[in-house]
Amino acid sequence: GENVEQHPSTLSVQEGDSAVIKCTYSDSASNYFPWYKQELGKRPQLIIDIRSNVGEKKDQRIAVTLNKTAKHFSLHITETQPEDSAVYFCAASGNSGYALNFGKGTSLLVTP
Amino acid sequence: NAGVMQNPRHLVRRRGQEARLRCSPMKGHSHVYWYRQLPEEGLKFMVYLQKENIIDESGMPKERFSAEFPKEGPSILRIQQVVRGDSAAYFCASSPQGSEETQYFGPGTRLLVL
Numbered sequence: 001g002e003n004v005e006q007h008p009s010t011l012s013v014q015e016g017d018s019a020v021i022k023c024t025y026s027d028s029a030s031n032y033f034p035w036y037k038q039e040l041g042k043r044p045q046l047i048i049d050i051r052s053n054v055g056e057k058k059d060q061r062i063a064v065t066l067n068k069t070a071k072h073f074s075l076h077i078t079e080t081q082p083e084d085s086a087v088y089f090c091a092a093s094g095n096s097g098y099a100l101n102f103g104k105g106t107s108l109l110v111t112p
Numbered sequence: 113n114a115g116v117m118q119n120p121r122h123l124v125r126r127r128g129q130e131a132r133l134r135c136s137p138m139k140g141h142s143h144v145y146w147y148r149q150l151p152e153e154g155l156k157f158m159v160y161l162q163k164e165n166i167i168d169e170s171g172m173p174k175e176r177f178s179a180e181f182p183k184e185g186p187s188i189l190r191i192q193q194v195v196r197g198d199s200a201a202y203f204c205a206s207s208p209q210g211s212e213e214t215q216y217f218g219p220g221t222r223l224l225v226l
Contacts, residue, residue, distance in 0.1 A: 046216060049214065089155070098143070098212045099160055101157065105154050
């Protein structure tokens with residue numbers, strides 16, 4: 001089945017710096033790659049997603065890039081703010097189509 | 113739009129009891145997914161349902177676990193004869209017809225088995 005690897009597991013940046021989180025996947029049939037932000041004790045929130053026919057997508061301070069050949073995708077957060085501190089999960093659609101396979105998460109800490 | 117609703121938010125059970133977790137999808141969504149999250153882990157897919165149909169239960173343990181999404185009412189995840197290893201956060205997500213991959217999550221039910 002699909003295997004999604006995510007790194008780093010923890011990331012600490014200064015406010016205003018950029019943060020990059022990387023994921024790799026194993027199933028070449030995967031075609032949908034969402035990113036979720038989860039604050040402590042809260043629900044995972046969809047922050048951005050990308051489909052396999054697109055190489056890059058941007059939404060204000062957040063961008064995602066996809067390299068289908070290498071089977072990896074990345075989340076980029078620019079001008080980080082303390083409220084960006086959370087656990088971020090990448091996911092990939094499995095070969096069954098709709099079930100999402102999640103990475104283990106990256107705990108991002110943005111210090112003022 | 114109230115979003116995906118789950119109840120209860122917290123559930124405590126003793127070993128051997130039954131746990132029933134409920135999920136109401138977002139208005140207009142007809143697809144429901146259940147995921148389990150262990151501490152310090154990502155979410156693991158369990159089951160995908162549409163109204164009155166189980167579409168994919170490949171992530172569901174073979175015994176003690178069952179799920180349904182009746183024509184009327186919420187989706188139910190049922191765990192019989194709970195064991196300590198069932199302690200986890202159980203999240204439900206829903207998606208609209210035609211955009212099934214775009215899943216919006218509920219607040220989760222945190223199950224603790226004593």
